[in-house]
Amino acid sequence: MGFKSFCFKKSLWVFHFGGASCNNCDIEILDCLTPRYDLERFGILLVGSIRHADVLLVNGSINMRDRDRLIEIYNQAPKPILVVAIGACGCTGGIFAEGNTFAGPVDKIIPVDAYIPGCPPKPEAIIAGLVKLVNSSNPFKRDK
Amino acid sequence: MAVNLFYFLVFPGLLFSAVVGALLSWFDRKITARVQFRKGPPLLQPFYDFFKLLLVKETILPKQGSPVVFLLAPVFAVFGATTAAVLILLPLLNISSGFRGDLIVIFYLLTIPSFSYVIGSLASGNPLAAVGGSREMKLILSYESTFLLVIAGVIIKASQYFDLNSIITIQHNSRPFIESVSGVILFIVAIFCIQAKLGLVPFDMAEAETEITEGTFIEYSGAPYALIKLTKYIMLFILPAFLTALLLNGFVLKGIGILWAALKILGIVLLLTLIRNTNPRLKIKQAVSFFLVWMNLLAILAIVLAYFGY
Numbered sequence: 001m002g003f004k005s006f007c008f009k010k011s012l013w014v015f016h017f018g019g020a021s022c023n024n025c026d027i028e029i030l031d032c033l034t035p036r037y038d039l040e041r042f043g044i045l046l047v048g049s050i051r052h053a054d055v056l057l058v059n060g061s062i063n064m065r066d067r068d069r070l071i072e073i074y075n076q077a078p079k080p081i082l083v084v085a086i087g088a089c090g091c092t093g094g095i096f097a098e099g100n101t102f103a104g105p106v107d108k109i110i111p112v113d114a115y116i117p118g119c120p121p122k123p124e125a126i127i128a129g130l131v132k133l134v135n136s137s138n139p140f141k142r143d144k
Numbered sequence: 145m146a147v148n149l150f151y152f153l154v155f156p157g158l159l160f161s162a163v164v165g166a167l168l169s170w171f172d173r174k175i176t177a178r179v180q181f182r183k184g185p186p187l188l189q190p191f192y193d194f195f196k197l198l199l200v201k202e203t204i205l206p207k208q209g210s211p212v213v214f215l216l217a218p219v220f221a222v223f224g225a226t227t228a229a230v231l232i233l234l235p236l237l238n239i240s241s242g243f244r245g246d247l248i249v250i251f252y253l254l255t256i257p258s259f260s261y262v263i264g265s266l267a268s269g270n271p272l273a274a275v276g277g278s279r280e281m282k283l284i285l286s287y288e289s290t291f292l293l294v295i296a297g298v299i300i301k302a303s304q305y306f307d308l309n310s311i312i313t314i315q316h317n318s319r320p321f322i323e324s325v326s327g328v329i330l331f332i333v334a335i336f337c338i339q340a341k342l343g344l345v346p347f348d349m350a351e352a353e354t355e356i357t358e359g360t361f362i363e364y365s366g367a368p369y370a371l372i373k374l375t376k377y378i379m380l381f382i383l384p385a386f387l388t389a390l391l392l393n394g395f396v397l398k399g400i401g402i403l404w405a406a407l408k409i410l411g412i413v414l415l416l417t418l419i420r421n422t423n424p425r426l427k428i429k430q431a432v433s434f435f436l437v438w439m440n441l442l443a444i445l446a447i448v449l450a451y452f453g454y
């Protein structure tokens with residue numbers, strides 16, 4: 001298990017799912033890949049297809065229409081997959097928590113491994129969250 | 145038999161070319177990062193990626209489409225790339241002299257990975273993969289004729305010898321082919337062909353990750369995708385090595401020659417990386433006319449020049 005989980009932690013490929021987001025979190029996520037923060041130092045890449053992903057980043061408030069898409073995307077991902085909820089909307093619902101079309105925070109829909117709160121979280125906070133996730137004892141115990 | 149298996153599996157076949165190719169892939173990513181003023185990934189990053197895909201990730205088979213062909217295509221790609229690596233590297237590293245006409249065999253083996261990608265993408269039953277597969281097919285149709293013309297030019301310059309070993313020997317005995325007008329033109333055309341064969345940026349419309357989300361490889365996950373990565377690593381090593389053998393005097397593997405051999409390969413990969421980082425993606429129509437009209441014209445010009453001895 002040691003070698004496998006070491007390789008997994010060293011090469012996390014990220015797929016980005018934006019719910020009904022106000023785009024602030026999306027911009028901060030993209031910031032992490034820019035020269036100033038450069039997540040590729042840790043082997044983190046943004047991939048285009050969910051079949052290649054190891055981490056599913058979810059941001060924005062999840063409404064009734066997004067819910068089925070999110071479940072579908074989660075089921076299409078090859079396991080083990082880590083789910084990270086980014087921003088106040090993803091973690092708790094934020095100001096949309098009592099909205100008409102709100103379908104619940106991300107962890108009511110799919111299991112979540114890490115929460116990065118903030119509206120929007122700073123790139124430093126996103127990096128800190130990912131590093132904590134990588135260093136946590138067994139990042140894919142849920143699938144065992 | 146045992147020797148042939150060793151050639152195929154360990155040196156200079158699968159293991160050696162995969163390790164060198166993975167290091168070259170790190171070099172490519174590091175240079176890309178430096179061009180964009182980033183720090184870039186650590187040295188062993190390609191190995192982490194490969195072993196993660198191979199050992200950790202689940203393999204998902206598409207519901208529609210043909211699972212057997214879908215799974216066999218990456219295996220064929222690895223076999224094609226490895227066989228081409230053996231046939232190119234044996235004469236290049238001066239281990240054995242190859243056989244008459246091995247240039248033609250190498251040319252066909254080098255097309256097998258691209259064709260396997262097309263077959264695999266069409267077997268996955270995904271509409272975006274079908275778009276990617278049809279683009280890859282058009283790209284193959286356009287650059288292969290140009291690549292054949294480059295090889296024809298080299299054969300004319302080597303006074304019509306058809307095997308890699310004689311081409312390298314002729315260059316050792318006189319001058320490298322690139323020290324002539326036709327040699328320089330052939331080198332330029334060959335660099336663009338290699339760029340398209342590797343699917344790097346001006347010609348990456350088949351996998352276009354922002355447009356059709358990795359196109360040909362969209363349905364691959366886990367171990368089959370690891371094999372595709374392995375094929376890409378091997379191709380990133382053997383195509384520059386092939387170009388070195390054709391135009392740049394091959395390798396002289398003693399003393400300072402080892403350093404020169406490494407520098408030649410690194411220089412070609414550096415050139416490919418810089419082209420990839422300074423160009424936007426072309427449309428498939430533009431790529432087809434680029435190769436079928438302009439690059440073919442240049443290659444024919446080079447052949448005519450070579451025929452008259454320039």
